[in-house]
Amino acid sequence: MKENATLFGLTVFRERPVPLASRDPAEARLMFLEHALVRGEYRTRGAFQEKNRQVFERVARLRDKARRSELLxxxxxxxxxxxxxxxxxxxxxxxxxxxxxxxxxxxxxxxLSMEDALSHDPGLSPAHYPDALKLHGASVPVTYTFDPSAEDDGITLSVPLLLLAQIGPGELDWTIPGWQREKLTALLEQLPRAQRKQLGPLPDLVDLLAKELEPFRGPMIPALARAVSRLCGVDVSEESFRADAVVPYLRITLRVLDERGKELARGRDVDALLKQHGGHARAALRSAAPASDWERKGLTAWTFGELPAVVTRRIGNLEVRSHPALVDRGATVDLVLLETSAAADAATRTGVRRLLMLAARGHVAVSAARMPPPFPSLDGAPPARGQADAFRALVLARGVDDAFKLAPGAPLPRTKAAFEALLRDGSPRIEQAARDWANAVVVTSAELSKTLAALKAASTGPSGAAAVRDIRSQLGQLFPAKLIEWVPFSRLLHYPRYLRAAQARLARAVANPGKDAGKAAPFTPLWETFLARYATVREQEAAQELRWTFEELRVAIFAPEVTTPVSVTVAKVGAALAALR
Structure with a gap:
């Protein structure tokens, strides 16, 4: 501040500086802190100013990442x-x-530390806007663009081709932690208004989802649909969400790099890039990978020690996670490395079965001699020799799976000790389990032969033609080409009853086609609706169970004397179909 003074009208001094501290020390201190230290208008010999300048630069970069244009x-x-x-x-x-x-x-x-500089903005954290993300154990660089007019506005992941083989569809629908809540909100706001109202306040739901969901662990949309359905008690399908409809910067731009770091492709349609370059990526991974202790051919026994779920190898400058697997080659097993855990588990289940069969070859040989021929062909053609052998091998394999409890989802042995314990427990059960499967196939084949013969006889006349067509279609659904690979044993035991009911229906339809048509009237629309929806429903387990309930409904409607294990009606099945999501 400045002061003026006069004496008898004469100026003594004009605008003489006066230290503010002498008049208002608190105000003087505040002005010094704000202008000298905060705004940097004061130059000092202290090193703290340069260090703080570097912190300010990091904060400015962080604000740019967070798409915030305001100053520090x-x-x-x-x-x-x-x-x-x-x-x-x-x-x-x-x-x-x-x-x-x-x-x-x-x-x-x-x-200053970053925490000091951001103390008034706790939501802005460097951890929320990382410079790299972990994908399948590898560190993937993240770059940021804050330009709504740019094609790569948002974040770009630069993924080496070798790593691309391990990334699955939908896995890059996630985003960085700083934008996760915003993306969840955007996806939820796409839901139909009526459905959105059932979810309650979206901010509260987003809080719960942000805590529960773990980004970049599998595809985002299925995980989101499951979490919303569970937290809200409302069935929300995956199809309700459109990851491609959110604002562009919330969608990852994928940049694919070759072995030398040269860009091969980039774009926001990540799944299309995965399809386009996935095969090349798997081939590149196989050719670039050095020889590994986890790759051995022609194994006939568990001679390789522990079988871990995942191993990490350095290929060039990249740490690549691979999954050891046992692959069934018929008479032997290969130890290989696969790109995904799902592929490794599926392969290892059959590989372990082969090693068990080799170790228990005595029981297996006895059972193999008892395996039945294939089911009669629906078109009457005899099976080829190779098809018959393959069918018998599959029936035997299903018996072995039951003996050793190798159903999908069951834990697999990972050590030699665990394998040998499984071998001891299951070997005595092989012959009985294989016999049970063989008997079920024989009984089913006998009833199928009778049904096919009845259809052939009924086809010679016009009476009952509609029933003949429907039953042929039913048999096509009951006996797909690879039925024996997946049908549960407990379900196969019901097949003879389904076939006897079809035979009874056919006999009645030939005698009174009008009455059969009346019985089919309430069934056919439900069945056709189910077939149209079956492939797209989210609840596949419930859909599969309902599919078998339709077979029971056929029995109840067309041949009630054959009986069903539980009461089933058109109304019950219609309600179950309406509830299917």
Missing amino acids: DSEAMLTFFDKRVPADVTDGAGFEVWRRKAEAADPDVLV
């Missing part, structure tokens, strides 16, 4: 210096005296 929060900086600089420091001279003593005791007393 001066309040946070003022708070920082106010806590450290004594109350009696009001100018540069006093500050320098204090600084030298203070820095002698603590060299960083005036050095």
Whole structure:
């Protein structure tokens, strides 16, 4: 501040500087902190200014990542210096005296940390806007573009071709932690209004989802649909969400790099890029990978020690996670590395079965001699020799799976000790389990032969033609080409009853086609609706169970004397179909 003075009307001095500290020391200190230290208008010999400048640059980059154009929060900086600089420091001279003593005791007393600079904005954290993401154990660089007009506005992941083979569809629908809540909100807002109202306040739901969901662990949309359905008690299908409809910057741009770091492709349609370059990626991974202890051919026994779920190898500059698997080659097993855990588990289940069969070859040989021929062909053609052998091998394999409890989802042995324990427990059960499967196939084949013969006889006349067509279609659904590979044993035991009911229906339809048509009237629309929806429903287990309920409904409607294990009606099946999601 400045002052003027006069004496008897004469000017003594004009605009003479007056130290503010002498009049208002608190205001003088505040002005010094704000102008000298916060705004940087004061130059000091202390190193803290340069260090703080570097912090300011990092904060500016972070704000740019977060798509925030506002300047650094001066309040946070003022708070920082106010806590450290004594109350009696009001100018540069006093500050320098204090600084030298203070820095002698603590060299960083005036050095800002990122936490200090962001103290008034706790939501802005470097961890929320990382420079790299972990994908399948590998660190993938993340770059940021804040330009709504740019094609790569948002984040770009630069993924080596070798890593691309391990990324599955939908896995890159996630985004960085800083935008995760925003993306969840955008996806939920796409839902139909009526359905959205059932979810309650979206901010509260987003809070729950953000805590529960783990980004980049499998595809995002199925995980989101399951979580919303569970948390809200409302059936929300995957198809309700459209990951490609959110604002562009919330969708990842994928940049695919070759072995030398050269860009091969880029774009936001990640699944299309995975399809386009996935085969090349798998081939590149196989050709670039060095020889591994996890790749052995022609194994006939468990001679390889432990079988871990995942191993990590360095290929070039990349740490690649692979999954050891046992692959059934018929008479032997190969130990290989596969790109995904799902592929490795599926292969290993059959590989373990082969090793068990080799180890228990005595029981297996006895059972193999008892395996039945294939089911009669629906078109009457005899099976080829190779098809018959393959069918018998599959029936035997299903018996072995039951003996050793190798159903999908069951734990697999990972050590030699666990394998040998499984071998001891299951070997005595092989012959009985294989016999049970063989008997079920024989009984089913006998009833199928009778049904086919009845259809052939009924086809010679016009009466019952509609029933003949429907039953042929039913048999096509009951006996697909690879039925024996997946049908549960407990379900196969019901097949003879289904076939006897079809035979009874056919006999009645030939005698009274009008009555059969009346019985089919309520059934056919439900069945056709189910077939149209079956492939797209989310609840596949419920859909499969309902599919068998339709077979029971056929029995109840067309041949009630054959009986069903549980009561089943058109109304019950219609309600179950309506509830299917």
